[in-house]
Amino acid sequence: MKAILKKAADNxxxxxxxxxxxxxxxxxxxxxxxxxxQIHDNLDSNIAIxxxxxxxxxxxxxxxxxPMLGGLDRNYLVSDLNPYPLLHMAFPTxxxxxxxxxxxxxxxxxxxxxxxRTVYGRECDANLFAACGFIYGIMPTYPTTxxxxxxxxxxxxxxxxxxxxxxxxxxPVLVLYPMLSYFSVFGLFICxxxxxxxIIDFIARRKPAWRILAALxxxxxxxxxxxxxxxxVMFASGEETIRSTFADGYATxxxxxxxxxxxxxKHLPSAQTYFLLPVCAAYFLxxxxxxxxxxxxxxxxxxxxxxxxxxxxxxxxxxxxxxVRWFKNLIGTVFPPLKGMALNRTVWFSPFIxxxxxxMVLIRLSxxxxxxxxxxxxxxxxxCTWKSPHNHIYYNAGIAADRIAGEETDMMTYGKxxxxxxxxxxxxxxxxxxxxxxxxxxxxxxxxxxxIATLDGYFPIYxxxxxxRFRKLIAPELEQDPENRDYFDNWGGKAYIFSKDTESKQLxxxxxxxxxxxxxxxxxxxxxxxxxxxTVKVTNAETLGFRLLGVYGDGMPYVIHVYxxx
Numbered sequence: 001m002k003a004i005l006k007k008a009a010d011n012x013x014x015x016x017x018x019x020x021x022x023x024x025x026x027x028x029x030x031x032x033x034x035x036x037x038q039i040h041d042n043l044d045s046n047i048a049i050x051x052x053x054x055x056x057x058x059x060x061x062x063x064x065x066x067p068m069l070g071g072l073d074r075n076y077l078v079s080d081l082n083p084y085p086l087l088h089m090a091f092p093t094x095x096x097x098x099x100x101x102x103x104x105x106x107x108x109x110x111x112x113x114x115x116x117r118t119v120y121g122r123e124c125d126a127n128l129f130a131a132c133g134f135i136y137g138i139m140p141t142y143p144t145t146x147x148x149x150x151x152x153x154x155x156x157x158x159x160x161x162x163x164x165x166x167x168x169x170x171x172p173v174l175v176l177y178p179m180l181s182y183f184s185v186f187g188l189f190i191c192x193x194x195x196x197x198x199i200i201d202f203i204a205r206r207k208p209a210w211r212i213l214a215a216l217x218x219x220x221x222x223x224x225x226x227x228x229x230x231x232x233v234m235f236a237s238g239e240e241t242i243r244s245t246f247a248d249g250y251a252t253x254x255x256x257x258x259x260x261x262x263x264x265x266k267h268l269p270s271a272q273t274y275f276l277l278p279v280c281a282a283y284f285l286x287x288x289x290x291x292x293x294x295x296x297x298x299x300x301x302x303x304x305x306x307x308x309x310x311x312x313x314x315x316x317x318x319x320x321x322x323x324v325r326w327f328k329n330l331i332g333t334v335f336p337p338l339k340g341m342a343l344n345r346t347v348w349f350s351p352f353i354x355x356x357x358x359x360m361v362l363i364r365l366s367x368x369x370x371x372x373x374x375x376x377x378x379x380x381x382x383x384c385t386w387k388s389p390h391n392h393i394y395y396n397a398g399i400a401a402d403r404i405a406g407e408e409t410d411m412m413t414y415g416k417x418x419x420x421x422x423x424x425x426x427x428x429x430x431x432x433x434x435x436x437x438x439x440x441x442x443x444x445x446x447x448x449x450x451x452i453a454t455l456d457g458y459f460p461i462y463x464x465x466x467x468x469r470f471r472k473l474i475a476p477e478l479e480q481d482p483e484n485r486d487y488f489d490n491w492g493g494k495a496y497i498f499s500k501d502t503e504s505k506q507l508x509x510x511x512x513x514x515x516x517x518x519x520x521x522x523x524x525x526x527x528x529x530x531x532x533x534x535t536v537k538v539t540n541a542e543t544l545g546f547r548l549l550g551v552y553g554d555g556m557p558y559v560i561h562v563y564x565x566x
Contacts, residue, residue: 011127012127012373013109013126013127013128013130013131013134013376014127014130016131016134017105017106017109017130017134020105020134020138021102021105027396027400028098031396031399031400031403032415033094033413033414033415034399034409034413034414034415034416035392035396035399035413035414036392036395036396036399036411036412036413036414037097037143037392037413037414037417038143038389038390038392039389039412039417039443040389041142041143041144042143042144043414043417043418043443043445044443044445044458044508045443045445045457045458045459046143046144047093047097047144047445047449048418048445048446048448048449049066049068049077049078049445049448049459050078050085050088050089050093050096050144051088051093051448051449052066052067052068052448052449052451053066053077053078053085053088053089054088054089054093055451058074058077059080059085059086059089060080061074062074067434067448067451067453067454068444068448068453068454068457068459069454069455069456069457069459069462069466069470069495070436070455070466070469070470070527070528072457072459072462072466073233073237073463074229075229075232075233075237076229076233076459076461076462077229078182079182079226079227079228079229079230080229081179081225081226082147082179082180082181082182082226083147083179083180084100084144084145084146084147087099087100093449094414097143100146100147101146101392103146103147103150104137104146104147104149104150105134105137105138105150106137107137107147107150107151107154108133108134108136108137108149108150108153109130109133109134109137110130110133111133111150111151111152111153111154111157112129112130112132112133112136112153112355112359113126113129113130113133114153114154114157115129115153115154115156115157115160115356115359116128116129116132116359116363117129117157118157118160118161119157119160120363124363125369128359128362128363128372128376129359131373131376132355132356132358132359132362132376133153133355134380135355135358135376135379135380135383136149136150136153136351136352136355137150138380138383138384138393139351139355139383140383140386140388140390140391140392140393141348141351141390142185142348142390143390143392145181145182145185145186147180147181148180148181148182148185148186149348149351149352150180151177151180151181152186152349152352153352153356154177155177155190156352156356158170158173158174158177159194159212159215162211162212162215163209163211163212166211170215171214171215171218172218174215174218174219174222175218175219175221175222175225176222177219177222178219178222178223178225178226178227179222179226181223181226182227183223183226183227183230183231184227184230184342185345185348186345186348187219187223187227189345189346189349190219191216191219191220191223194212194215194216194219195216197212198212198213198216233461239463239464239465240463240464240465241461241462241463241464242460242461242462242463242464242467242491242492242493243460243461244464245464245467245489245490245492246490246491246492247486247489247490247491252324253324253326255323255324256320256321256323256324256327257320259319259320259323260313260316260317260319260320263316263319263320263347264312264313264316265277272350272351272354273386274382274386275378275379275382276354276355276357276358276379276382277354279358279361279375279379280309280354280357280358280361283305283357283361283364284305284306284309287303287305287306288300288303288306291303304360305357305360305361308353308356308357308360309357311349311353312350312353312354312357314346315346315347315349315350315353316346316347316350318343318344318346319343319344319346319347322342322343322344323344331343342460358379362375362376384397395411398411399411399413412557416556416557417446417557418446418449418450419446419553419557419558420449420450422552422553422558422560423446423447423450423452423560424450425552426533426550426552426560426562427450427451427452429550429552430531430549430550430562430564432452432531434453435453435528435529435530435531436453436454436455436527436528436529436530436531437452437453437454437455437529437530437531437532437533438454438455438456438497438524438529438531438532438533439454439456439496439497439532439533439534440497440499440510440515440517440532440533440534440535440536440538441499441502441508441509441510441515441534441535441536442508442509442533442534442535442558443458443508444456444457444458444496445457445458447533452531452533455470455473455495455524455527455528455529456470456495456496456497457495458493458494458495458496459493459495460493462495466495467492467495469523469527470495471488471489472520472523473497473519473520473523473524473527474488474496474497474498474518474519474520475520475523476518476519476520477497477498477499477500477518477519478498480500480518481498481500484498484500496508497517497519497532499515499517499518501515509535510535510536512536513536513537514536514537514538514539515536515537515538515539516538516539516540517532517534517538517540517541517544519544521544521545521546521565524544524565525545525565529565530564530565531549531562531563531564531565532546532562532563532564532565533560533561533562534560534561534562534563535558535559535560535561536561537561538561538563541563544565545565545566546563546564546565547563547564547565547566548561548562548563549562549563549564550562
């Protein structure tokens with residue numbers, strides 16, 4: 001027993017990780033589809049699309065169209081070479097999501113051990129590396145690119161090793177790496193960061209590090225291979241996409257500076273505000289104050305911790321400037337292919353940088369190991385208790401507490417959101433057979449998940465020609481509601497049947513039990529539309545040429561009014 005306890009103490013990070021896996025797995029198994037998952041940018045779009053791709057056999061297909069947005073070309077959808085959508089192809093949807101979450105945490109922990117060993121060697125306690133990786137793995141991030149986030153420490157370690165010494169064996173690793181990532185989410189910035197590092201290093205050493213350019217070439221080639229469908233749409237399809245219509249920035253430079261401070265302190269997904277940031281900021285002030293007092297000014301510019309803090313600030317500044325017109329015009333003029341790209345995604349690197357800096361603080365401090373374990377525990381608690389729609393741990397802990405107390409949760413869970421039994425019964429009752437439909441008062445993703453073809457949908461890139469056709473459909477609403485008009489015309493990622501009664505652009509629920517739906521019925525018929533699935537009674541249905549086919553559900557969570565056009 002003593003030997004077992006000693007081994008557990010020597011590997012305390014692994015024990016804590018396994019205990020976390022065990023506790024959460026028990027909850028997931030007992031809760032089933034009653035777990036909370038983020039709706040915005042997740043359930044309302046990506047998760048439903050992956051299931052649709054599986055149901056429609058769109059994986060590894062060519063020359064096919066998806067039953068959404070009126071028949072979107074399959075090439076616009078996610079790559080077949082990324083393991084996350086492939087998990088959705090191989091497993092039931094919820095099982096794929098859960099499996100990816102555990103793999104993300106394990107990959108992040110292993111990646112930080114690899115990174116820690118690369119930076120500090122084997123003389124440092126690997127438990128600290130693994131603990132920081134575990135904290136990084138559970139941080140709330142964009143949910144449908146889990147491996148892109150989790151693999152960043154691995155990429156960083158490979159780049160550090162290659163910078164120190166040329167080794168051709170790393171080149172195939174860098175070519176294959178983009179299969180864990182996405183170009184539009186990470187790849188554009190990773191390539192930019194590598195190039196920026198090459199330039200800064202060249203200025204500092206006055207000697208080019210050609211191996212870094214070789215790494216850039218390898219990573220770039222990898223992204224072209226991994227995301228070939230995206231590059232085909234962007235450069236070879238000949239189709240203009242909605243990205244060309246994205247509006248220029250709306251903020252002033254002064255407003256951008258204020259936004260910079262806000263994002264640096266409190267960017268939603270990174271959960272750094274209450275612990276990681278104060279610890280890292282305190283150490284930043286301490287180390288640089290000591291450099292100044294000792295007149296070791298070169299230490300300020302050579303300390304990697306300062307460069308990480310500068311990187312963090314740079315990412316937040318790009319996020320802020322993304323909203324400024326002159327900056328967006330400059331990017332669109334100098335780099336035309338980047339017009340419409342979400343450059344504010346630089347802050348998606350923030351969780352990794354905060355955890356990397358935290359790891360450096362733990363290693364540099366000469367405190368006892370027990371104190372460092374307590375710091376890791378405090379960081380873990382701060383992340384778990386971060387109240388944000390992105391934080392699945394926080395909200396599922398609340399659901400678990402409600403169930404232990406014998407209360408029914410009022411959270412919108414995975415099962416409630418999609419309600420497959422309800423929509424299955426509706427489809428059978430109306431004799432649904434693949435006809436084009438739209439959602440009103442709810443996300444089209446709910447219909448897409450339930451194998452209902454939609455004219456509407458949420459997707460950030462599709463042909464501008466379809467945006468024009470869809471705009472004609474919703475023109476009556478846009479003419480009366482300037483907010484929805486600007487929202488669609490200046491972006492268009494959500495091709496929805498809008499309503500002035502909508503409470504939230506993210507939840508898309510309509511306030512009240514009835515609403516007037518303002519669409520062009522002629523355009524609806526021309527687009528091949530037949531059904532409207534609505535969460536409210538449509539007061540002008542007959543005027544538009546629809547007839548009520550039935551009302552379904554008990555309000556938990558939906559009452560669905562189905563209208564048909566002959």
